[in-house]
Amino acid sequence: MPRIVSITLQNTDAARPIIEAITEDNPGAVVHSFPGIVKIDREGSLTIHRASVESRIGRDWDPQELHLSVVSMAGNVDEDDDYFGLAWAN
């Protein structure tokens, strides 16, 4: 049975480029807008690429900065210098 991973971000100026990067890089991701927050679901896995966010905000971006915008997430986290991944690993 496929399992859904998800990440919920605040709907802020800082998070919008990240949301855009996620929807661009992860085909099939479903975006739900709630008051003040945005929840993104995808089957299997979801990856946020550093380069993809950087190209949108025009400066260096550390995937750790993601945590300033995160409200909640579901999935096993795989954090690296160049990406932040969510998946159900087992």
Place this chain on the structure above:
Amino acid sequence: MTVEIKTIKVEPRRQTFGHIARRLGADKAASRYEEATLDVQATANFHYKPLWGADHWHYDERRTAIRMADWYALRDPRQFYYATYNIARANQYQATEHNFEFVEKRGMLGLLDPAWRETVAFYLLPMRHVEWGANMNAAMMCDQGYGTAVTAPCIFSAGDRLAMAQIIGRIGLALDGNTGSSLDTAKERWMTAPEWQGLRKLTEDTLVVKDWFELFVAQNLAIDGVLHALVYGRFDAEGQRLGGTGVSMLTEFMSEWFAEQSRWVDSVIKTAAAECPENKALLSGWFAAWSARAAEAAAPLAARVLGEEEARGAVAEALGNLTARAKTLGLDA
């Protein structure tokens, strides 16, 4: 009894300002940079032409020979507006302060080879006058330029120029034990030393360039491209084996700034050159003239610092790198 909490989702009537939505082609959330930049400058209803320049309107596209269908195509890849610019610079300046403390605490300027110490005072300290000229030029570009997308970063860069002049002034004070005598000597050299006269003439000539886009190419691409590469690159490298590490730490802001500013300069020139062949020809001509002048003016200073032989190679290399950079921007160089 159970309490059921419900949220009601209220759709905002619109996501951004009307003029931003028209530009983005849809009513979607815009970034702060876009909202603070796009179509901010007034374009009509000026009533009277200014007394100080009655041949143009206050904001007038005709103040340069460069033509753009949309001046807001010249965006800043760094996406600087007031907040992002200040946050970025505050962080950099904090690092600079820290470096000054570090160098002072360890007496690192005392490790300079005495002859090289004199050379540093000779090539670095008068640079504050070059930066002051560049500050005037950047303010002029902001004043005469068209469209907030390009004029806002111009005034930011004017601020950066003063910051760099100030850092150089502080290095002078660190070198002369806070008496200021080294800065007086530097001013004297700027005015009279033969090695500096070419650069002083170059700086003074840019102050009277009428076309702000020509000035943009002259200052930001040609002069910076040659001078920053030499002073903070080649000269600095030369000082490494002569105890110059402290100087490198104190001028770190400049190298970092130059790399960052170049991203903006490149993007503006690339976009303008791609607009039409006339722009490309103008920009190429300006670049060729000003880069050759900058290299020629910097040569005597380089010779004083590196020696005749090595200086020729260093200036040729700086000019070669700059020309290669101009080619990637679509100029005929």
